[in-house]
Amino acid sequence: MAKIEALGVDVGSTTVKMVAVNDHGEMVWHMLEEADPRAADQVSRFLAEAARRFGSLNGVPLVATGYGRKLVQQAARQVTEISCHAMGIYAELGHGGTLVDIGGQDSKAIRISDSGKVIDFAMNDKCAAGTGRFLENTAGRLRVPLQEMGQDALSSADEVPISSTCTVFAESEVISLIAQGIPVPAILKGLHRSLVKRVAAMISSVGLTAPLMLSGGVVKNPAIRAMLAEETGSAVTLPDHPQLMGAYGAALYALRIAE
Numbered sequence: 001m002a003k004i005e006a007l008g009v010d011v012g013s014t015t016v017k018m019v020a021v022n023d024h025g026e027m028v029w030h031m032l033e034e035a036d037p038r039a040a041d042q043v044s045r046f047l048a049e050a051a052r053r054f055g056s057l058n059g060v061p062l063v064a065t066g067y068g069r070k071l072v073q074q075a076a077r078q079v080t081e082i083s084c085h086a087m088g089i090y091a092e093l094g095h096g097g098t099l100v101d102i103g104g105q106d107s108k109a110i111r112i113s114d115s116g117k118v119i120d121f122a123m124n125d126k127c128a129a130g131t132g133r134f135l136e137n138t139a140g141r142l143r144v145p146l147q148e149m150g151q152d153a154l155s156s157a158d159e160v161p162i163s164s165t166c167t168v169f170a171e172s173e174v175i176s177l178i179a180q181g182i183p184v185p186a187i188l189k190g191l192h193r194s195l196v197k198r199v200a201a202m203i204s205s206v207g208l209t210a211p212l213m214l215s216g217g218v219v220k221n222p223a224i225r226a227m228l229a230e231e232t233g234s235a236v237t238l239p240d241h242p243q244l245m246g247a248y249g250a251a252l253y254a255l256r257i258a259e
Contacts, residue, residue, distance in 0.1 A: 003023070004021065005022055005023045006251050006255040007061070007254055008021075008063050008065065008084070008248060008252070009075070010065050010247035012066045013035060014132065014217065015033065015217060015243065016032070016066075017246065018050065019248045029053065030241070033046075039071045040072070043071075047062070060258070061257040063075055063084075063253045063257070064250060065079050065083075066081055079250060082110055084248075086249065087253060088215070088246060088248035089239060091248065093237065095211070096116065097209050098110070098206065098208050099215060100202075101216040101245070102214070102217075102218035102224065103216045103217065103218065104218070105133065106124055107124045109206045110206070111206045121206060132218040135192070135195065141178075144184065149221065152185045155185050156186045156189045159186055160182055160186045160187050161194075170191070174191070192221075193227060196224060197231065210234055211235065212228065212232055212235070213236070215239065215246070216243065219236075
């Protein structure tokens with residue numbers, strides 16, 4: 001059985017992730033679930049599962065990050081998502097660049113130095129139009145599974161512009177397009193383009209230093225990756241577990257406490 005030295009938990013608006021690392025900072029275990037409204041109970045259950053797998057967690061520090069990090073009473077520290085995603089991506093990929101994290105509730109562009117330090121960042125947390133929520137809100141209306149939206153968008157040669165930058169108005173625009181008989185894949189392509197343009201503007205505000213790295217659950221969507229590369233003119237780099245980078249970075253912060 002692998003020995004764990006530290007734990008990190010990322011309490012997001014859509015999912016909750018926990019990562020365990022060994023004394024070399026290597027990810028040895030993780031757990032991911034959809035977010036429960038009772039975040040404190042969910043984190044307790046994650047910790048119980050870690051204890052079941054690895055034995056007593058006495059002396060194993062936990063650092064919390066994410067939207068609901070302040071709800072984690074068991075945490076030795078709460079650290080911002082900016083710091084944790086930068087820490088996690090740098091540890092996995094081993095270089096700096098510009099990181100884009102697209103989550104369900106917010107999105108971030110973070111410029112990271114060659115030594116792993118955060119140089120600058122921009123964050124969209126006031127409007128859902130540049131986040132996963134933008135796509136999620138329209139998936140049901142279009143009756144397309146969220147996991148298939150990206151592939152369906154890329155399958156279309158046509159693209160219908162979505163002019164609304166507000167999620168509520170965009171949904172109304174989508175309803176109008178459906179009524180006009182516009183094919184769903186063309187609408188999906190326009191929706192993805194609208195989101196990506198918002199993210200690309202955020203990248204421009206902090207400066208694009210290659211490579212362009214991606215994290216967060218939304219970047220598993222192939223249309224988001226392809227369109228970001230197209231909009232920025234930069235190839236995108238993905239870690240093995242993009243959705244776990246915040247929790248991984250939190251675990252690495254916890255490892256510093258353990259040392």
